[in-house]
Amino acid sequence: MAHGPKKDQMHLKYESQLREPLVYGDKNYHQVTEDIVRPIEAKPTKLWYIGFYISVALLLFGVYSVYREVTYGIGQWNLNKTIGWGWDITNFVWWVGIGHAGTLISAILLLFRQGWRTGVNRAAEAMTIFAVMCAGQFPIFHMGRVWMAFFVLPYPNTRGPLWVNFNSPLLWDVFAISTYFTVSLLFWYSGLIPDFATVRDRAFTKLRKRLYGIASFGWTGSTKHWQRHESLSLVLAGLSTPLVLSVHTIVSFDFATSVIPGWHTTIFPPYFVAGAIFSGFAMVQTLMVIVRKVFGMEDYITMGHIEAMNKVIVLTGSIVGVAYLTELFMGWYSQNKYEGYTFWYSRAYLFSPYGWSYWGMMACNVLSPQIFWFRKMRRNLFVTFFMSIIVNIGMWFERFVIIVTSLYRDYLPSSWSVYYSPTIWEIGFYAGTFGLFFTCFFLFAKYFPVIAIAEIKYVLKTTGEGYKNKMGNIEEQKLEEFVHEQAHH
Amino acid sequence: MAKKKFVVGCFDDEAVLFPAVKKVRTSGYKIHDVYTPFAVHGLDHALGLRETSLHTAGFIYGITGTTTALSCISWIFTRDWPLNIGGKPHFALPAWVPIMFELTVLFAAVGMVLTFCYLCQLAPFVKKHHFHARATDDLFVMVIECTDKTNVDDLKAFLSSNGAVETDVQVAEEGWWLGRYDKDEMMFENKEIVAA
Numbered sequence: 001m002a003h004g005p006k007k008d009q010m011h012l013k014y015e016s017q018l019r020e021p022l023v024y025g026d027k028n029y030h031q032v033t034e035d036i037v038r039p040i041e042a043k044p045t046k047l048w049y050i051g052f053y054i055s056v057a058l059l060l061f062g063v064y065s066v067y068r069e070v071t072y073g074i075g076q077w078n079l080n081k082t083i084g085w086g087w088d089i090t091n092f093v094w095w096v097g098i099g100h101a102g103t104l105i106s107a108i109l110l111l112f113r114q115g116w117r118t119g120v121n122r123a124a125e126a127m128t129i130f131a132v133m134c135a136g137q138f139p140i141f142h143m144g145r146v147w148m149a150f151f152v153l154p155y156p157n158t159r160g161p162l163w164v165n166f167n168s169p170l171l172w173d174v175f176a177i178s179t180y181f182t183v184s185l186l187f188w189y190s191g192l193i194p195d196f197a198t199v200r201d202r203a204f205t206k207l208r209k210r211l212y213g214i215a216s217f218g219w220t221g222s223t224k225h226w227q228r229h230e231s232l233s234l235v236l237a238g239l240s241t242p243l244v245l246s247v248h249t250i251v252s253f254d255f256a257t258s259v260i261p262g263w264h265t266t267i268f269p270p271y272f273v274a275g276a277i278f279s280g281f282a283m284v285q286t287l288m289v290i291v292r293k294v295f296g297m298e299d300y301i302t303m304g305h306i307e308a309m310n311k312v313i314v315l316t317g318s319i320v321g322v323a324y325l326t327e328l329f330m331g332w333y334s335q336n337k338y339e340g341y342t343f344w345y346s347r348a349y350l351f352s353p354y355g356w357s358y359w360g361m362m363a364c365n366v367l368s369p370q371i372f373w374f375r376k377m378r379r380n381l382f383v384t385f386f387m388s389i390i391v392n393i394g395m396w397f398e399r400f401v402i403i404v405t406s407l408y409r410d411y412l413p414s415s416w417s418v419y420y421s422p423t424i425w426e427i428g429f430y431a432g433t434f435g436l437f438f439t440c441f442f443l444f445a446k447y448f449p450v451i452a453i454a455e456i457k458y459v460l461k462t463t464g465e466g467y468k469n470k471m472g473n474i475e476e477q478k479l480e481e482f483v484h485e486q487a488h489h
Numbered sequence: 490m491a492k493k494k495f496v497v498g499c500f501d502d503e504a505v506l507f508p509a510v511k512k513v514r515t516s517g518y519k520i521h522d523v524y525t526p527f528a529v530h531g532l533d534h535a536l537g538l539r540e541t542s543l544h545t546a547g548f549i550y551g552i553t554g555t556t557t558a559l560s561c562i563s564w565i566f567t568r569d570w571p572l573n574i575g576g577k578p579h580f581a582l583p584a585w586v587p588i589m590f591e592l593t594v595l596f597a598a599v600g601m602v603l604t605f606c607y608l609c610q611l612a613p614f615v616k617k618h619h620f621h622a623r624a625t626d627d628l629f630v631m632v633i634e635c636t637d638k639t640n641v642d643d644l645k646a647f648l649s650s651n652g653a654v655e656t657d658v659q660v661a662e663e664g665w666w667l668g669r670y671d672k673d674e675m676m677f678e679n680k681e682i683v684a685a
Contacts, residue, residue, distance in 0.1 A: 029626065030626055116654055163572075172588055187598075194526075196528070198625040201626065215613060217613060218615035218616055220617050221525050222524055224538055224609075225609045225611075226525060229528060230600055232602065240594075246587065324546050454528070457526055
């Protein structure tokens with residue numbers, strides 16, 4: 001030790017003590033591994049089993065609902081001539097929106113150097129992947145003859161070949177969603193490889209060693225591999241950033257390129273993206289509040305993390321609110337009577353058939369998140385959890401409002417539809433995707449490291465509480481000493 | 490199957506590792522690799538590794554995706570089967586931008602991940618020699634390749650004097666082979682762990 005510098009004085013990076021620690025407790029690298037791998041090595045709790053079985057039951061109900069739809073046709077749902085999109089597409093847009101937070105956290109926050117993303121990115125990315133899996137079910141089964149779903153892919157066929165319409169937003173959606181799913185999956189899994197290796201190397205049963213050995217791809221932790229891994233993560237983050245914005249933009253094109261009153265608006269892309277981030281963060285909050293409690297991860301998913309996400313929620317919620325008001329204003333200002341009718345009667349008039357859904361949306365998405373302007377509320381777990389549910393109910397209403405209130409009364413009164421309410425199989429399909437989502441999430445929480453171990457270790461010495469407490473004397477150093485010690489070797 | 494002899498020095502702090510890497514290299518030893526539990530920034534430069542070109546590969550995959558989308562769609566819509574869509578031009582470039590963008594991202598991401606796996610020789614069922622099981626937990630494991638002239642005991646003492654907490658000598662296979670991890674040593678005993 002005589003030749004090297006003293007351990008306690010050596011920091012690769014300095015961070016002000018004024019900043020809240022991202023990792024609480026005086027932890028070392030080994031303790032981080034212990035804390036995060038513990039749920040994988042421990043037997044699942046009773047709570048886990050209860051949650052898992054409820055999810056599987058929901059999933060099975062969903063499978064049966066879909067079976068009915070596939071066997072007897074789309075008449076199992078209450079869609080009609082005017083309302084051709086109902087719960088199914090509402091749910092599709094809702095799930096895709098939720099699927100935006102994970103990649104936003106892992107990609108955009110990586111590029112913005114937001115250190116707090118490390119605590120929540122793994123679970124948020126997993127949530128993204130599961131949400132996109134759920135979303136994909138709806139347009140596929142909405143096709144009716146689902147066995148012909150591959151017709152949406154451009155391949156040389158014996159029907160001409162009659163190609164798909166590359167000018168159609170519906171086809172752009174096929175490309176956007178499948179690309180988004182693939183890239184998110186690759187991003188997530190490439191981050192998991194080193195952590196699987198950590199689990200593998202400390203496994204104490206043969207089966208676990210073998211399975212995590214397969215999953216970790218033979219990762220050793222070589223410096224060259226880490227260098228490439230860093231490069232890969234950075235470029236994937238750079239690619240995912242415009243990707244995540246493009247996906248909901250393209251989903252919004254499904255509506256915005258049509259000539260349906262209420263859909264035909266140029267504000268849709270930014271408004272949909274903000275809404276997607278809004279609902280995605282709400283879902284991350286719902287899951288994180290549970291995960292940190294159930295697995296005892298309070299030291300890693302701190303109140304600081306919860307507060308940061310609540311700030312994003314109040315920001316994006318307000319953006320969405322501005323978009324609602326802009327639409328309403330344009331409904332009047334354009335002096336287009338169809339737009340005016342849709343916005344001011346079908347939506348904003350409380351006693352119109354679906355007026356309740358518009359005001360439900362306004363209350364949940366615009367008014368209630370304003371509570372997060374107060375620090376006390378942002379750091380209150382109960383309020384956070386409650387609000388995260390409210391926001392997702394509101395965002396479901398938003399998609400329902402957009403789809404149903406625009407469709408049920410269009411240009412000709414003769415084609416106005418009767419009141420639309422879903423059948424049990426439509427609801428069952430939606431419930432089934434909840435089953436799928438939570439089944440996947442429970443399995444993930446049990447068998448995968450829910451927090452990125454290697455990334456936490458990387459930020460530990462700058463943002464860990466134990467290390468931060470020692471940084472006080474650094475501030476008293478002379479500048480030359482400081483520069484000398486902070487310099488890279 | 491070329492087996493080689495290595496001297497292994499384990500460090501428990503990257504702050505000690507950096508000067509040690511410098512010392513070992515200036516003393517003329519050839520560092521085979523350093524295995525770390527996370528990406529230690531600057532270590533690649535300290536080891537004298539060149540920058541990776543993976544991002545360049547990613548760029549090439551990306552423009553391949555763009556050109557694939559553009560050439561396929563324009564051939565299909567102007568030559569193979571021109572569709573009259575509302576009397577609009579067959580070559581409808583603005584409408585193709587979304588798909589061109591998506592394929593750019595898709596090709597770049599998939600290509601880069603596959604290249605990454607190929608370069609690092611990572612795949613399911615691949616097994617490599619691990620110099621220390623705690624290299625993925627909390628140890629920074631420096632591995633030095635021995636030549637005929639290497640005095641193993643001197644080198645071990647040298648590593649210890651530079652802060653290595655553990656040293657040993659291993660004869661190991663350099664490359665990878667197909668295998669499983671179930672015969673590896675178990676670092677931990679099978680004790681009942683209670684979830685918090």
